[in-house]
Amino acid sequence: MADKKQLTFVLMDPPYENARTTTALRLIDIAVRRGHDVNVFAYEGAVNVAFAKQAPHANAVHGRDVEQEDHPNPKDWVAALFAAAAERGTTIDWVQCGLCVDERGAGECIPGLRRGSPADLVKFTETSINTLVIPTK
Protein backbone atom coordinates (compact mmCIF):
# COMPACT_ATOMS: atom_id res chain seq x y z
CA MET A 1 0.00 0.00 0.00
CA ALA A 2 1.21 3.46 -0.86
CA ASP A 3 1.01 4.97 2.61
CA LYS A 4 2.42 2.00 4.48
CA LYS A 5 4.01 3.16 7.69
CA GLN A 6 6.07 1.64 10.46
CA LEU A 7 4.89 1.91 14.06
CA THR A 8 6.58 0.83 17.28
CA PHE A 9 4.89 -0.31 20.47
CA VAL A 10 6.65 -0.79 23.79
CA LEU A 11 4.82 -3.21 26.08
CA MET A 12 5.66 -3.68 29.75
CA ASP A 13 2.81 -5.52 31.47
CA PRO A 14 2.67 -9.27 31.99
CA PRO A 15 -0.34 -11.13 30.63
CA TYR A 16 -3.46 -11.83 32.72
CA GLU A 17 -2.97 -8.79 34.95
CA ASN A 18 -4.80 -5.86 33.39
CA ALA A 19 -6.51 -4.55 30.28
CA ARG A 20 -3.44 -2.78 28.94
CA THR A 21 -2.12 -5.98 27.35
CA THR A 22 -5.35 -6.54 25.46
CA THR A 23 -5.47 -2.87 24.48
CA ALA A 24 -1.93 -3.05 23.14
CA LEU A 25 -2.74 -6.11 21.05
CA ARG A 26 -5.90 -4.39 19.76
CA LEU A 27 -3.80 -1.45 18.59
CA ILE A 28 -1.28 -3.75 16.92
CA ASP A 29 -4.16 -5.59 15.25
CA ILE A 30 -5.58 -2.35 13.87
CA ALA A 31 -2.18 -1.29 12.57
CA VAL A 32 -1.75 -4.63 10.80
CA ARG A 33 -5.28 -4.52 9.39
CA ARG A 34 -4.51 -1.13 7.92
CA GLY A 35 -1.40 -2.51 6.25
CA HIS A 36 1.29 -1.01 8.44
CA ASP A 37 4.48 -2.67 9.62
CA VAL A 38 4.74 -3.02 13.38
CA ASN A 39 7.68 -3.26 15.75
CA VAL A 40 7.15 -4.48 19.29
CA PHE A 41 9.65 -4.19 22.11
CA ALA A 42 8.50 -6.44 24.94
CA TYR A 43 10.03 -5.12 28.13
CA GLU A 44 9.92 -6.58 31.64
CA GLY A 45 6.78 -8.65 32.30
CA ALA A 46 5.61 -8.27 28.72
CA VAL A 47 8.10 -10.93 27.63
CA ASN A 48 5.61 -13.41 29.08
CA VAL A 49 2.84 -12.32 26.72
CA ALA A 50 4.30 -14.72 24.17
CA PHE A 51 5.50 -17.36 26.63
CA ALA A 52 4.98 -20.69 24.87
CA LYS A 53 3.90 -22.73 27.89
CA GLN A 54 0.71 -20.80 28.56
CA ALA A 55 -2.08 -23.35 28.71
CA PRO A 56 -5.86 -23.08 28.53
CA HIS A 57 -7.89 -24.33 31.46
CA ALA A 58 -11.41 -25.48 32.22
CA ASN A 59 -13.58 -23.24 34.37
CA ALA A 60 -15.81 -24.87 36.95
CA VAL A 61 -17.48 -21.58 37.84
CA HIS A 62 -18.59 -21.25 34.24
CA GLY A 63 -19.51 -24.94 34.15
CA ARG A 64 -17.38 -25.49 31.07
CA ASP A 65 -14.63 -27.97 30.27
CA VAL A 66 -11.40 -26.84 28.69
CA GLU A 67 -12.74 -27.15 25.16
CA GLN A 68 -15.99 -25.35 25.89
CA GLU A 69 -14.22 -22.60 27.81
CA ASP A 70 -11.94 -21.89 24.84
CA HIS A 71 -9.71 -19.92 27.17
CA PRO A 72 -7.76 -17.29 25.26
CA ASN A 73 -4.03 -17.37 25.84
CA PRO A 74 -2.22 -14.18 24.84
CA LYS A 75 0.48 -16.25 23.13
CA ASP A 76 -2.19 -17.44 20.71
CA TRP A 77 -3.31 -13.86 20.11
CA VAL A 78 0.27 -12.92 19.31
CA ALA A 79 0.59 -15.89 16.93
CA ALA A 80 -2.67 -14.84 15.27
CA LEU A 81 -1.33 -11.32 14.80
CA PHE A 82 1.76 -12.71 13.08
CA ALA A 83 -0.47 -14.79 10.80
CA ALA A 84 -2.67 -11.77 10.03
CA ALA A 85 0.38 -9.70 9.19
CA ALA A 86 1.67 -12.38 6.84
CA GLU A 87 -1.72 -12.53 5.09
CA ARG A 88 -1.70 -8.79 4.52
CA GLY A 89 1.92 -8.55 3.44
CA THR A 90 2.98 -6.57 6.48
CA THR A 91 5.57 -7.46 9.09
CA ILE A 92 5.71 -7.66 12.86
CA ASP A 93 9.20 -7.44 14.29
CA TRP A 94 8.73 -8.50 17.91
CA VAL A 95 11.81 -8.18 20.12
CA GLN A 96 11.94 -9.77 23.54
CA CYS A 97 14.19 -7.90 25.99
CA GLY A 98 16.85 -10.53 26.62
CA LEU A 99 17.67 -9.66 30.22
CA CYS A 100 13.96 -9.52 31.04
CA VAL A 101 13.56 -13.01 29.57
CA ASP A 102 16.49 -14.35 31.55
CA GLU A 103 15.41 -13.02 34.94
CA ARG A 104 11.98 -14.57 34.43
CA GLY A 105 13.14 -17.85 32.93
CA ALA A 106 10.82 -17.07 30.04
CA GLY A 107 13.02 -18.19 27.18
CA GLU A 108 10.44 -20.46 25.63
CA CYS A 109 8.36 -18.16 23.48
CA ILE A 110 6.30 -18.84 20.39
CA PRO A 111 8.05 -18.86 16.99
CA GLY A 112 8.60 -15.63 15.10
CA LEU A 113 9.89 -13.50 17.94
CA ARG A 114 13.51 -12.62 18.51
CA ARG A 115 15.73 -11.81 21.46
CA GLY A 116 17.15 -8.32 21.63
CA SER A 117 18.16 -5.34 23.72
CA PRO A 118 17.42 -1.64 24.16
CA ALA A 119 19.66 -1.06 21.13
CA ASP A 120 16.88 -2.60 19.04
CA LEU A 121 14.44 -0.13 20.56
CA VAL A 122 16.71 2.74 19.56
CA LYS A 123 16.70 1.41 15.98
CA PHE A 124 12.92 1.01 16.05
CA THR A 125 12.41 4.60 17.12
CA GLU A 126 14.60 5.84 14.30
CA THR A 127 12.75 3.92 11.57
CA SER A 128 9.18 4.34 12.86
CA ILE A 129 6.91 7.30 12.32
CA ASN A 130 5.97 7.07 15.99
CA THR A 131 6.39 4.98 19.11
CA LEU A 132 3.78 4.29 21.76
CA VAL A 133 4.90 3.24 25.22
CA ILE A 134 2.31 1.33 27.25
CA PRO A 135 3.96 1.03 30.66
CA THR A 136 3.05 -0.82 33.81
CA LYS A 137 1.41 1.54 36.29
Place this chain on the structure above:
Amino acid sequence: MPKKMLQIIESAYRATIEEQDDTVVWITHAMKGAGGELEVLLRGNAVNYAVKSQDASGLAFGAKRQTQPPRIADDIAKFADRGVTVRVVSEDVAERGLERSDLIATVKPVSRSELASLFENYDLIWHW
Protein backbone atom coordinates in the same frame (compact mmCIF):
# COMPACT_ATOMS: atom_id res chain seq x y z
CA MET B 1 20.43 13.13 13.56
CA PRO B 2 18.80 10.73 16.00
CA LYS B 3 15.35 11.54 17.21
CA LYS B 4 15.33 13.44 20.46
CA MET B 5 13.35 11.67 23.16
CA LEU B 6 11.98 12.74 26.52
CA GLN B 7 11.43 10.04 29.10
CA ILE B 8 8.77 11.17 31.57
CA ILE B 9 9.01 8.96 34.65
CA GLU B 10 6.01 9.13 36.96
CA SER B 11 5.47 5.62 38.35
CA ALA B 12 8.04 5.33 41.09
CA TYR B 13 9.73 2.42 42.80
CA ARG B 14 8.20 -0.07 40.37
CA ALA B 15 9.89 -3.35 41.40
CA THR B 16 13.09 -1.45 42.13
CA ILE B 17 14.17 -3.79 44.90
CA GLU B 18 14.11 -6.94 42.78
CA GLU B 19 15.37 -5.11 39.69
CA GLN B 20 18.14 -3.33 41.68
CA ASP B 21 17.28 -0.16 39.78
CA ASP B 22 14.39 1.62 38.16
CA THR B 23 13.69 -0.12 34.88
CA VAL B 24 13.03 3.11 32.98
CA VAL B 25 16.16 4.76 34.32
CA TRP B 26 17.99 1.59 33.32
CA ILE B 27 16.65 1.44 29.78
CA THR B 28 17.38 5.15 29.35
CA HIS B 29 21.03 4.53 30.22
CA ALA B 30 21.07 1.55 27.85
CA MET B 31 19.46 3.48 25.01
CA LYS B 32 21.87 6.36 25.51
CA GLY B 33 24.71 3.86 25.27
CA ALA B 34 23.23 2.58 22.01
CA GLY B 35 23.25 6.02 20.46
CA GLY B 36 19.87 7.36 21.54
CA GLU B 37 19.38 11.04 22.27
CA LEU B 38 17.37 11.23 25.47
CA GLU B 39 16.45 13.50 28.34
CA VAL B 40 14.52 12.70 31.51
CA LEU B 41 11.70 14.41 33.35
CA LEU B 42 10.83 13.20 36.84
CA ARG B 43 7.30 13.99 37.93
CA GLY B 44 4.86 12.86 40.60
CA ASN B 45 6.27 10.39 43.08
CA ALA B 46 9.29 9.80 40.83
CA VAL B 47 10.76 13.15 41.89
CA ASN B 48 11.94 11.19 44.91
CA TYR B 49 14.44 9.45 42.62
CA ALA B 50 16.56 12.58 42.91
CA VAL B 51 16.65 12.56 46.72
CA LYS B 52 20.24 12.10 47.86
CA SER B 53 19.54 10.49 51.23
CA GLN B 54 17.40 7.58 50.10
CA ASP B 55 18.66 4.20 51.23
CA ALA B 56 17.11 0.91 50.12
CA SER B 57 19.72 -1.32 51.72
CA GLY B 58 19.17 -3.89 54.43
CA LEU B 59 16.61 -6.23 52.93
CA ALA B 60 16.91 -9.84 54.07
CA PHE B 61 14.60 -12.81 53.88
CA GLY B 62 15.95 -15.47 56.19
CA ALA B 63 19.59 -15.92 55.31
CA LYS B 64 19.21 -14.33 51.89
CA ARG B 65 20.46 -10.76 52.06
CA GLN B 66 20.35 -8.21 49.30
CA THR B 67 23.95 -7.15 48.87
CA GLN B 68 23.37 -4.80 45.93
CA PRO B 69 20.30 -2.71 46.65
CA PRO B 70 19.07 -0.13 44.16
CA ARG B 71 20.96 3.18 44.27
CA ILE B 72 18.60 5.22 42.22
CA ALA B 73 19.90 8.67 43.11
CA ASP B 74 23.34 7.53 41.98
CA ASP B 75 21.85 6.25 38.72
CA ILE B 76 20.16 9.62 38.21
CA ALA B 77 23.39 11.45 38.99
CA LYS B 78 25.25 9.37 36.40
CA PHE B 79 23.04 10.79 33.68
CA ALA B 80 24.91 14.07 33.95
CA ASP B 81 28.18 12.27 33.18
CA ARG B 82 26.62 10.93 29.99
CA GLY B 83 25.15 14.22 28.85
CA VAL B 84 21.58 13.32 29.69
CA THR B 85 19.69 16.26 31.18
CA VAL B 86 17.36 15.38 34.07
CA ARG B 87 14.57 17.71 35.16
CA VAL B 88 12.18 17.54 38.09
CA VAL B 89 8.77 19.16 38.28
CA SER B 90 9.28 21.75 40.97
CA GLU B 91 5.67 21.73 42.21
CA ASP B 92 5.83 17.95 42.67
CA VAL B 93 9.03 18.40 44.68
CA ALA B 94 7.44 21.06 46.90
CA GLU B 95 4.21 19.09 47.43
CA ARG B 96 6.25 16.28 48.94
CA GLY B 97 7.98 18.56 51.40
CA LEU B 98 11.30 18.26 49.65
CA GLU B 99 13.79 21.10 49.43
CA ARG B 100 16.11 21.77 46.52
CA SER B 101 18.99 20.91 48.85
CA ASP B 102 17.53 17.40 49.31
CA LEU B 103 18.08 16.67 45.64
CA ILE B 104 21.21 15.79 43.73
CA ALA B 105 22.79 18.91 42.33
CA THR B 106 22.60 18.11 38.65
CA VAL B 107 18.82 17.88 38.30
CA LYS B 108 17.11 20.97 36.93
CA PRO B 109 13.80 22.16 38.32
CA VAL B 110 11.06 22.98 35.83
CA SER B 111 7.61 24.29 36.67
CA ARG B 112 4.39 22.76 35.38
CA SER B 113 3.69 25.94 33.46
CA GLU B 114 6.91 25.44 31.48
CA LEU B 115 6.20 21.87 30.43
CA ALA B 116 4.24 22.60 27.26
CA SER B 117 7.06 24.67 25.81
CA LEU B 118 9.61 22.10 27.01
CA PHE B 119 7.77 19.35 25.11
CA GLU B 120 8.25 21.22 21.86
CA ASN B 121 11.94 20.32 22.00
CA TYR B 122 11.41 16.60 21.42
CA ASP B 123 10.52 14.28 18.55
CA LEU B 124 9.19 11.62 20.91
CA ILE B 125 7.79 11.83 24.41
CA TRP B 126 7.30 8.64 26.38
CA HIS B 127 5.30 8.66 29.60
CA TRP B 128 6.17 5.85 31.97
